[in-house]
Amino acid sequence: MSDESAEGPVEIIQCPVELDYTYTAGQATTRFLRGVGEGKLLGQRCIVCGKIYVASRGACPIHGVPTGPETVEVSDKGTLVSFSIVRIPSENLSVDPPFAAISVLLDGSDSTFMHVLSDCPLEEVRMGMRVEAVWIPKEEWTTSLKNITHFRPLDEPDAPYDSYKEHL
Amino acid sequence: MRDVAVVSFAQSPHVRREQNRNEVEILMPVVREARERSGIAHDEIDFVCSGSTDYLAGQSFAFVAGLDGIGAWPPVSESHVEMDGAWALYEAWVKIQMGYADTALVYGFGKSSPGDLPEVMALQLDPYVLTPLWPDAVSMAALQARKCLDEGVLTEADMAAVAARDRRHAESNPFAQVKGSADPEALLAEPTLVSPLRKHDCAPISDGAAAVILAADDVARRVCERPAWISGIHHIVEPQDPGLRDLTRSRSTEIAADKAGVGAGTVDVAEIHGPFTHQEILIEKALGLGPDTTVNPSGGALAANPMMTAGLIRIGEAARRIQDGSAGRTVAHATSGPCLQQNLVCVMEGR
Numbered sequence: 001m002s003d004e005s006a007e008g009p010v011e012i013i014q015c016p017v018e019l020d021y022t023y024t025a026g027q028a029t030t031r032f033l034r035g036v037g038e039g040k041l042l043g044q045r046c047i048v049c050g051k052i053y054v055a056s057r058g059a060c061p062i063h064g065v066p067t068g069p070e071t072v073e074v075s076d077k078g079t080l081v082s083f084s085i086v087r088i089p090s091e092n093l094s095v096d097p098p099f100a101a102i103s104v105l106l107d108g109s110d111s112t113f114m115h116v117l118s119d120c121p122l123e124e125v126r127m128g129m130r131v132e133a134v135w136i137p138k139e140e141w142t143t144s145l146k147n148i149t150h151f152r153p154l155d156e157p158d159a160p161y162d163s164y165k166e167h168l
Numbered sequence: 169m170r171d172v173a174v175v176s177f178a179q180s181p182h183v184r185r186e187q188n189r190n191e192v193e194i195l196m197p198v199v200r201e202a203r204e205r206s207g208i209a210h211d212e213i214d215f216v217c218s219g220s221t222d223y224l225a226g227q228s229f230a231f232v233a234g235l236d237g238i239g240a241w242p243p244v245s246e247s248h249v250e251m252d253g254a255w256a257l258y259e260a261w262v263k264i265q266m267g268y269a270d271t272a273l274v275y276g277f278g279k280s281s282p283g284d285l286p287e288v289m290a291l292q293l294d295p296y297v298l299t300p301l302w303p304d305a306v307s308m309a310a311l312q313a314r315k316c317l318d319e320g321v322l323t324e325a326d327m328a329a330v331a332a333r334d335r336r337h338a339e340s341n342p343f344a345q346v347k348g349s350a351d352p353e354a355l356l357a358e359p360t361l362v363s364p365l366r367k368h369d370c371a372p373i374s375d376g377a378a379a380v381i382l383a384a385d386d387v388a389r390r391v392c393e394r395p396a397w398i399s400g401i402h403h404i405v406e407p408q409d410p411g412l413r414d415l416t417r418s419r420s421t422e423i424a425a426d427k428a429g430v431g432a433g434t435v436d437v438a439e440i441h442g443p444f445t446h447q448e449i450l451i452e453k454a455l456g457l458g459p460d461t462t463v464n465p466s467g468g469a470l471a472a473n474p475m476m477t478a479g480l481i482r483i484g485e486a487a488r489r490i491q492d493g494s495a496g497r498t499v500a501h502a503t504s505g506p507c508l509q510q511n512l513v514c515v516m517e518g519r
Contacts, residue, residue: 015300017291021226021282026190057236058193064210064239066196 028058031071037143039135042071043109051110074108076133076148079159081105081112081167083125095150100125104151105167112167119152128158172264173388173395174491174516175381176206177484182345182376182472185281191225195277195377196237202379203273207391210239213381214269216246217260219253219276220476223288234277245269252276253378253480254441254502254512260382261401270384277377278475285373285475292505294408305506306370310362312415312507313446317364321416324364327445328352331368331470334448338467345472346372371443376474378481396487396498396516400428403502403512410507421454421501424513428499433517435461436495439482441502443469450508451501461499465489479503483514490518 025033028044032055035042043052044067046060053060054074056067082103089097100117102125115133117125131151141147178201180194203210216238222230231248240246245268249255253276260272280288286304293299293308316322329352338344349355355368388395404420404427406413413419425431438461442448448470452463464470466485469478479502486498497517504510 013296013300015295019226019283019288023282024187024190026193027188028193029190030188057190057233059196059236060239061236062239062241064196064199064237066193 026058028056028068031068032056033143035071035073036145036147037141039138039141039147041074041076041106041133043074044068044071052108053111054106054109054113055111072108074106076106076135077154078104078106078109078113078131079164080117080125080129080131081127081164083117083127085122085125098122102131102151103167104131105164115148116150117152118150124153126158128161128164130154130156130159170265170267170384171388171397172261172382172384173392173397174483174487175208175383175388175392175395176202177378177380177488178202178205179343179378179481179484180376181343182374182474184345184373184375186279186375191230191277191279192233192237194279194375195234195275198377199238199273199275199379202275202381206381206383208271208381208383208387213271213273214245215260215263215272216244217248217256217263217272217274219249219251219256219480220278221250223291224278224280224283224285224475226283234275238273238275252441252476252478252502252504253380254483254500254514255403255479255504257380257382257480257483257514258401258403258512261398264382264384270387272382273379274382274480275377275379276474276477276480278477279375280373280475281375289506306362306365308410308506309370309444309447310365311410313364313369313444316416316446316450319416322446322449324356325352326449327369328355328366330445330448331355334464334468334470335368337465338471341466341471343472344467345374347467347471365444369445371469371473371478374472374474374478376472376477378474378477378484380480380484380487392491394491394493394518396490397519398514399517400430400515401513402427403510405505405510408509413507413509415507416450418450418454418508418511421451421508421511421513424511425455425499428513428515430455430499430513430515433497435497435499437462437465437486437489437498439466439468439486439498439500440464441469441479441482443473443478443503445470447503447508451503451511455499455501455513457499479512486514487516490516493518
């Protein structure tokens with residue numbers, strides 16, 4: 001046997017990768033973030049089907065055409081259409097686990113939106129639940145989704161399944 | 169073999185930095201233009217294939233966002249290569265040859281400006297022994313250029329002549345990023361950037377996109393007055409370790425050119441994807457082109473080099489010259505990997 005086999009294979013090497021990127025939001029996301037900076041959630045409409053996308057990246061993914069440039073303000077209240085209970089901590093999260101990651105269909109929007117649900121016992125989280133955004137104090141607003149800390153339950157009856165079944 | 173042709177081509181203006189548009193916003197108008205020009209309706213496209221790399225955006229699955237720009241509902245038959253769009257075109261060509269599709273949309277896009285491109289390209293190297301050294305893409309090319317100079321394969325004057333020729337050609341290309349050039353003698357008086365490469369030896373860093381529509385047989389004849397029929401297309405890869413390769417010639421291009429049938433007729437126009445001047449010389453030799461061939465009338469990659477797109481643009485540019493009747497038989501070349509590791513050759517003709 002050779003010396004190499006006696007020592008065994010090299011199983012780990014360290015190869016740190018650090019690359020810096022400077023992003024530009026693009027036209028559609030810029031329109032959305034400018035709205036967020038003023039406390040508004042702005043949707044953008046497909047010129048073919050009229051669907052309104054919130055946090056549009058500039059295209060209707062169904063028709064492959066540009067959205068906008070006019071914007072449509074949608075509500076910061078909506079219906080929870082899906083959720084997952086997160087129990088694994090991550091340094092990038094502003095909330096402590098366990099918490100509910102949720103998909104919200106904002107009133108007036110045709111696309112869902114990911115955020116976090118809080119102020120609610122986890123065993124009560126359910127599809128159809130009515131929720132609203134909780135904003136940080138106005139004087140702290142920037143052009144960032146961090147303006148919304150989380151969503152919380154609304155004291156309203158659950159939305160009927162048919163009203164959100166296309167968004168699961 | 170089925171007869172397959174390029175029937176339409178569109179590209180974005182290529183710029184150093186797309187400040188106001190994300191990838192999808194760059195891509196969408198290009199795809200729309202290629203489709204409209206082809207006269208083939210969205211629901212008549214059987215297959216979609218794209219080329220891009222997530223490393224440019226620094227986000228995993230960044231290529232999926234590109235699909236928002238093509239309209240993927242009802243669901244479409246789609247594929248992606250983490251390569252230049254020229255290889256996406258090859259995949260689409262195979263799909264059509266197999267009888268699974270009669271038409272295909274092929275696109276490539278690259279927005280390099282968010283990151284440091286030469287550094288990002290170090291991640292395409294062998295991860296155990298080369299990437300940890302972080303050799304940037306320009307330095308890798310400079311090693312190859314030095315070897316070519318030392319072995320007498322080419323001279324710095326040859327390289328400057330290529331730069332001047334391509335960038336003068338680019339003056340008539342409305343999509344080009346770098347146009348016009350000083351005389352080769354003046355270029356040689358400039359300092360080196362990464363020895364022996366000077367600035368003029370290196371392609372610019374570009375943001376851009378391109379799209380091509382392929383169609384087979386009667387569909388191509390119906391939608392296009394003069395389709396650019398693909399008479400041969402082939403690609404060959406060399407070993408990943410540059411130390412195992414002869415960097416002073418492009419064996420893979422030689423083989424691909426032979427298999428694609430470049431030598432079977434005269435070549436009116438050749439579009440070569442050479443991100444560095446010495447590489448363009450190596451490819452020109454490997455293709456066996458004669459003095460009657462016009463090389464890079466568009467300006468080539470030295471005029472605009474959107475990553476994962478510049479190879480597809482070569483096919484589009486070579487096809488365009490058949491469609492407009494200015495050429496009868498053209499050759500397009502695309503490259504991928506460090507120091508011309510992988511090469512594709514596509515021969516097209518009007519009939």
